[in-house]
Amino acid sequence: MHLLLTPSLVIIANYWLLGSFYFSNSSTFISATVIASLVASGLSITNMRSMFAMRRKFPGLNQTGKRLLCSIGLYALADFIGGTLTLLWYDHLPSLSFTISVSHVIKVTVVLLISASMAGLGYEFFYSFAKWKESILENERLLKLQAQAELSVLKSQVNPHFLFNSLNSLSSLISDDTERAERFLNEMTRVYRYLTRNNDVELTQLSNELQFIHSYFHLLKTRYGQGIEMHITVAPEYESYLLPPLTLQLLIENAVKHNAVLKEQPLVLKIFSNSKNELVVTNNLQKKNLQIDSTKIGLSNISSKYRLLNKPDIQIKQTETAFTVILPLIPSKDVVHAHTIALEE
Numbered sequence: 001m002h003l004l005l006t007p008s009l010v011i012i013a014n015y016w017l018l019g020s021f022y023f024s025n026s027s028t029f030i031s032a033t034v035i036a037s038l039v040a041s042g043l044s045i046t047n048m049r050s051m052f053a054m055r056r057k058f059p060g061l062n063q064t065g066k067r068l069l070c071s072i073g074l075y076a077l078a079d080f081i082g083g084t085l086t087l088l089w090y091d092h093l094p095s096l097s098f099t100i101s102v103s104h105v106i107k108v109t110v111v112l113l114i115s116a117s118m119a120g121l122g123y124e125f126f127y128s129f130a131k132w133k134e135s136i137l138e139n140e141r142l143l144k145l146q147a148q149a150e151l152s153v154l155k156s157q158v159n160p161h162f163l164f165n166s167l168n169s170l171s172s173l174i175s176d177d178t179e180r181a182e183r184f185l186n187e188m189t190r191v192y193r194y195l196t197r198n199n200d201v202e203l204t205q206l207s208n209e210l211q212f213i214h215s216y217f218h219l220l221k222t223r224y225g226q227g228i229e230m231h232i233t234v235a236p237e238y239e240s241y242l243l244p245p246l247t248l249q250l251l252i253e254n255a256v257k258h259n260a261v262l263k264e265q266p267l268v269l270k271i272f273s274n275s276k277n278e279l280v281v282t283n284n285l286q287k288k289n290l291q292i293d294s295t296k297i298g299l300s301n302i303s304s305k306y307r308l309l310n311k312p313d314i315q316i317k318q319t320e321t322a323f324t325v326i327l328p329l330i331p332s333k334d335v336v337h338a339h340t341i342a343l344e345e
Contacts, residue, residue: 006041009040011033016111017107032090035089039083043078043079061131064124068121071123075115075120080112086108087100087105142304142308180222184219187215187218191216202309206234206279209243212248212249213248224261227262227267230268231268231269233273234271234272242331244305247302248271250301258287259285260286260288280325281324283323285322306328313328
């Protein structure tokens with residue numbers, strides 16, 4: 001664009017300012033062209049810097065109007081200064097026999113406004129087109145992540161391994177302790193009711209998620225006994241905050257999957273809130289001797305849900321003794337339309 005437009009504008013502007021005198025001799029043509037080209041090159045660099053500055057300040061497609069208006073304004077200002085310097089240069093160059101007049105200032109102003117508008121529209125066209133392509137690719141990527149997340153949730157709902165273990169535990173309790181069997185069945189019903197309803201919502205209150213996780217943990221506790229512990233310390237003011245449903249279940253399921261659960265070495269799960277509007281989920285690290293293949297789908301699904309909601313991402317930390325995930329809690333006032341689900345009694 002610069003290679004095509006700049007030489008043309010230099011010749012047109014000089015002819016408009018100097019008339020046929022511009023082509024009267026080679027000395028005049030060369031000197032005027034060189035001066036105008038130097039100024040135009042300087043303005044090109046200045047305008048490019050202005051353009052990049054406006055793109056940093058107003059990067060989004062929805063900010064196109066602001067970006068274009070500010071860019072053209074900066075181009076026009078820089079071009080006006082450059083045009084004034086050109087006129088003064090011409091005025092002090094004896095070979096041009098040039099004297100500044102009002103008509104010259106008007107002509108330079110018109111040329112500069114045209115060039116500023118052309119530059120602004122040209123830059124904006126290429127930038128907006130690139131951003132539009134990026135937005136399409138990003139939407140496709142997010143749709144793919146959402147589909148993967150929904151598939152993973154669907155798999156967790158009908159997880160045959162978990163259902164088989166739960167039914168085995170229930171079968172054992174029926175013959176040994178009917179009262180515990182009845183409670184186990186109630187908790188199991190709550191868990192599967194919550195699982196089958198979570199696809200219809202994006203967010204749920206933390207209080208609902210904690211109620212569900214108590215029921216889910218009851219099934220694990222019945223199975224593993226003293227091999228697993230859970231401690232929840234959440235400040236009451238955070239119970240109305242929101243998070244994607246089944247987030248805690250995925251984290252606890254991962255902890256049980258990848259760590260040894262032993263009576264003499266229990267797996268300890270801790271869930272607590274902090275002063276930064278975050279929920280911390282941590283467990284002691286005691287990896288199984290048998291290596292478990294990890295696709296990290298659970299963690300990536302949680303991360304993609306937060307990304308789809310345009311919320312801060314989760315934090316994952318691991319030391320030699322502990323694995324921790326920090327979840328941002330979403331204030332309900334920040335969500336205009338939030339559908340939530342709860343466990344039914």
